[in-house]
Amino acid sequence: MPLIQTLRQLGLGGARATMQDWPGLIEAYRRWLPVSQSTPVISLREGATPLIPAPVISERIGKGVRVYLKYDGLNPTGSFKDRGMTMAISKAKEAGSEAVICASTGNTSAAAAAYARRGGMRAFVLIPDGYVAQGKLAQALLYGAEVIAIKGNFDRALAIVRDVADRYPITLVNSVNPYRLQGQKTAAFEVVDALSDAPDWLCIPVGNAGNITAYWMGFNEYRQAGHCRKLPRMMGFQAAGSAPLVLGHTVEQPDTIATAIRIGNPVNRDNALKVERESNGGFMAVTDAEIIDAYKLLGSQEGVFCEPASAASVAGLLKRRDEVPAGATVVCVLTGNGLKDPATAIEHNDSKFHTGLEADTDAVAAVMGF
Numbered sequence: 001m002p003l004i005q006t007l008r009q010l011g012l013g014g015a016r017a018t019m020q021d022w023p024g025l026i027e028a029y030r031r032w033l034p035v036s037q038s039t040p041v042i043s044l045r046e047g048a049t050p051l052i053p054a055p056v057i058s059e060r061i062g063k064g065v066r067v068y069l070k071y072d073g074l075n076p077t078g079s080f081k082d083r084g085m086t087m088a089i090s091k092a093k094e095a096g097s098e099a100v101i102c103a104s105t106g107n108t109s110a111a112a113a114a115y116a117r118r119g120g121m122r123a124f125v126l127i128p129d130g131y132v133a134q135g136k137l138a139q140a141l142l143y144g145a146e147v148i149a150i151k152g153n154f155d156r157a158l159a160i161v162r163d164v165a166d167r168y169p170i171t172l173v174n175s176v177n178p179y180r181l182q183g184q185k186t187a188a189f190e191v192v193d194a195l196s197d198a199p200d201w202l203c204i205p206v207g208n209a210g211n212i213t214a215y216w217m218g219f220n221e222y223r224q225a226g227h228c229r230k231l232p233r234m235m236g237f238q239a240a241g242s243a244p245l246v247l248g249h250t251v252e253q254p255d256t257i258a259t260a261i262r263i264g265n266p267v268n269r270d271n272a273l274k275v276e277r278e279s280n281g282g283f284m285a286v287t288d289a290e291i292i293d294a295y296k297l298l299g300s301q302e303g304v305f306c307e308p309a310s311a312a313s314v315a316g317l318l319k320r321r322d323e324v325p326a327g328a329t330v331v332c333v334l335t336g337n338g339l340k341d342p343a344t345a346i347e348h349n350d351s352k353f354h355t356g357l358e359a360d361t362d363a364v365a366a367v368m369g370f
């Protein structure tokens with residue numbers, strides 16, 4: 001069912017509802033979320049992101065498989081983190097908090113900054129110095145966060161912010177905050193609302209494993225309520241240099257071009273293993289080369305620009321293509337917008353880029369091959 005019908009069913013905007021009436025995910029899915037009338041809703045109208053058919057990738061898989069892209073890069077700060085952050089910040093505000101803190105590979109910091117500032121709170125973000133894509137750093141700064149870059153990786157930053165939040169009056173908004181996952185589960189609701197059932201496979205990049213946990217929660221809640229008949233197999237993909245869930249142990253020095261998922265010690269490890277078991281799913285590593293191939297394919301063939309970490313879901317699907325059942329419906333989650341990381345796009349593409357040309361029609365026509 002298209003989202004617009006969901007809107008109408010929710011009684012939002014009346015029979016003539018348009019997407020302009022989308023109120024943000026807390027209002028849209030209020031009865032599924034731990035909010036009350038006294039919760040101050042801090043929203044940028046996140047959610048309602050498109051489920052885009054991917055004909056070229058479907059064709060590559062063959063067997064009548066239909067592949068869709070859940071493009072969460074179209075959220076207000078450009079990633080799925082907005083889903084969790086509208087909840088975490090609204091609940092922090094409700095509790096009277098005046099400041100929030102998080103560790104981040106970039107996207108969480110952008111979302112925390114935007115929502116916290118909108119809610120009139122201070123935002124402190126710890127990032128691994130030199131390993132955050134430029135767009136994300138720009139966002140955190142522009143939204144008004146206090147940015148602290150440490151000489152250490154994300155795992156170290158997370159340990160520090162957990163310590164700080166234990167000792168001082170400040171709310172932690174990493175995915176150990178349960179409200180984050182509550183907000184993020186709404187992505188599963190939207191997928192079911194769009195397809196009228198759950199997909200057969202859900203392919204998703206995995207770092208701290210919060211999102212895979214949240215999706216599974218969402219699908220289960222919707223099934224219990226009779227909104228979908230089946231549950232998907234949850235297929236999680238990690239970058240080969242940062243694949244603790246595939247290897248079965250912490251990675252001390254995680255490394256990958258997909259900096260968003262450069263994580264060696266996922267906090268939601270136990271939840272992730274439970275999701276794998278319960279959904280008959282699996283974790284698999286994809287190499288940086290496979291991630292970049294999928295990233296370029298998405299951009300140049302499907303017209304969808306995501307960040308490298310997001311492309312891990314498609315790289316993983318292509319890697320497991322032989323296992324996809326004939327006629328299956330597959331959703332690949334594209335967690336973040338490609339514009340967050342322009343440097344990687346400029347470095348990794350197969351396009352022609354003619355520079356330094358004379359400003360002259362004949363010169364231009366000549367390089368065009370005329």
Ligand code: F0G
Pocket residue numbers: 079081103104105106107108109175205206207208209210211212260261307309310335336
């Ligand atoms: N994709 C993107 C674009 C991300 O930014 C992240 C996590 C993930 C996937 C993995 O999600 O951790 O729930 O398994 N980014 C965090 C951050 C760590 O700080 O922005 P996960």
